[in-house]
Amino acid sequence: MLVGGGVVGLLSAFLLASSGLRVSLFEGRALGKEASWAGGGIVSPLYPWRYPGAVTALSSWSQGYYPGLAAVLNEITGVDPEVHATGLYWFDLDDSAAALAWSVSVGKDLAPITLAEVRNQIAALGNGYKRALHMPGVANVRNPRLVEALRRALLEHPHVEVNEFCPVSAFVLEHGKVCGLETAGGEVRADKVVVAAGAWSGELLATLGLRLPVEPVKGQMILYKCEPGFLPAIVLAKGRYAIPRKDGHILVGSTLEHVGFDKTPTEEALASLKASAEELLPALADAEVVGHWAGLRPGSPDGIPFIGEVPQFPGLWLNCGHYRNGLVLAPASCELLKNLMLGEAPIVDPAPYAPAGRLGLV
Numbered sequence: 001m002l003v004g005g006g007v008v009g010l011l012s013a014f015l016l017a018s019s020g021l022r023v024s025l026f027e028g029r030a031l032g033k034e035a036s037w038a039g040g041g042i043v044s045p046l047y048p049w050r051y052p053g054a055v056t057a058l059s060s061w062s063q064g065y066y067p068g069l070a071a072v073l074n075e076i077t078g079v080d081p082e083v084h085a086t087g088l089y090w091f092d093l094d095d096s097a098a099a100l101a102w103s104v105s106v107g108k109d110l111a112p113i114t115l116a117e118v119r120n121q122i123a124a125l126g127n128g129y130k131r132a133l134h135m136p137g138v139a140n141v142r143n144p145r146l147v148e149a150l151r152r153a154l155l156e157h158p159h160v161e162v163n164e165f166c167p168v169s170a171f172v173l174e175h176g177k178v179c180g181l182e183t184a185g186g187e188v189r190a191d192k193v194v195v196a197a198g199a200w201s202g203e204l205l206a207t208l209g210l211r212l213p214v215e216p217v218k219g220q221m222i223l224y225k226c227e228p229g230f231l232p233a234i235v236l237a238k239g240r241y242a243i244p245r246k247d248g249h250i251l252v253g254s255t256l257e258h259v260g261f262d263k264t265p266t267e268e269a270l271a272s273l274k275a276s277a278e279e280l281l282p283a284l285a286d287a288e289v290v291g292h293w294a295g296l297r298p299g300s301p302d303g304i305p306f307i308g309e310v311p312q313f314p315g316l317w318l319n320c321g322h323y324r325n326g327l328v329l330a331p332a333s334c335e336l337l338k339n340l341m342l343g344e345a346p347i348v349d350p351a352p353y354a355p356a357g358r359l360g361l362v
């Protein structure tokens, strides 16, 4: 039984059901319309060298898995999640030396490149940048389509029961063990319960007296529509990025705001994101902003997700706290959860993600 129908809950359900388990998923709102819809879909952390090895281990595994996952989902559902491998350019980093040292230590193809070479690739790039680093092959996934494909795959799956608009308010306990959920539709029982409720996961754990350090971090994003090919790669400078979709849509993000569960888009962020967009790609000054939204990232210490069983409450499992990287981390995170729940050999060392020792008391 799973709580949460974002990419993490949906993909966990898909992998568990595909291994033969019967799965019930409870989503309080519409499936896949929160952070997993709102995100940019870069299949890499923005600055991968600034994260601990535990994040690199999951992101590296997922990067190799995404094209195959997208092909399988497209075949089952007819919805293509559009994994678009374009490469990523960073401009004027303060910590290029750390980036290069990281790339050597983990065997990633990341190298300096001259601005003249970048301009050959991206004619629309703004002036004023002095240095660039390039990582070829970095992809972005069209995340609204990814979650839609997962939604359809689950609705058709014979082992899955999907309960949309059915919020979970508490856990059912028996002799100190979690054995079900209190939902808007009544009490439901199961051997195992997985919390994949994104930024809201901490609220649910608090009902058990546990403090899970997962907090909402608001991110705003804007969308342009250009000719396909206008931007052939992801570009990133001063913490802001532009992501090209295959059809010419360009996403520009994002803000990082600690304002609780409010996800109202603001005029201030719109102006700031437009200024960043026009600095990166001056021609966007003449383009129309066709979308502006916000989502709530599930912020966690060091961005390391919680994956595994909660020792204080047998039967309670977590897959949450993916912060800025839930789209790239989801495949590995959900596969690892499945490994642990089914007693399989884990794809990566599970120790850094284990809830044991990382939860406090309310």
Ligand SMILES: Cc1cc2nc3c(=O)[nH]c(=O)nc-3n(C[C@H](O)[C@H](O)[C@H](O)COP(=O)(O)OP(=O)(O)OC[C@H]3O[C@@H](n4cnc5c(N)ncnc54)[C@H](O)[C@@H]3O)c2cc1C
Pocket: 003, 004, 005, 006, 007, 008, 009, 026, 027, 028, 029, 030, 031, 032, 033, 034, 035, 036, 037, 038, 039, 040, 041, 042, 043, 044, 166, 167, 168, 169, 196, 197, 198, 199, 200, 201, 204, 218, 219, 220, 221, 253, 254, 255, 294, 295, 296, 297, 298, 320, 321, 322, 323, 324, 325, 326, 327, 328, 329
């Ligand atoms: C602006 C922005 C840009 C981003 N860019 C990227 C990027 O480029 N690459 C990347 O990898 N990541 C990115 N992210 C991060 C990524 O989107 C998240 O880490 C990821 O979507 C988290 O997935 P999730 O399934 O845990 O959470 P969510 O998608 O938020 O899903 C959680 C679900 O749980 C449901 N829920 C909560 N409480 C309950 C309850 N009590 N009962 C029932 N259901 C409940 C919610 O309604 C929600 O649908 C970005 C995020 C934002 C906001």
